[in-house]
Amino acid sequence: MNEYHWLPSQWLALTVREKALVIAGIDLRTQEEARQKKEAERKARRKHV
Numbered sequence: 001m002n003e004y005h006w007l008p009s010q011w012l013a014l015t016v017r018e019k020a021l022v023i024a025g026i027d028l029r030t031q032e033e034a035r036q037k038k039e040a041e042r043k044a045r046r047k048h049v
Helices: 008-013 016-048
Strands: none
16 A cells, blocks of 8 residues: 555445455565565576576
């Protein structure tokens, strides 16, 4: 909620489907960030070897 600058009342006003969509989007973004981090670490290791 902080990142989207939503108030708790705005979150509560969303329907269950809307909340599910927001949560799914956050999950996808988190997975993508983890994949990018892993790839960056792999590239960094190759440079040091």
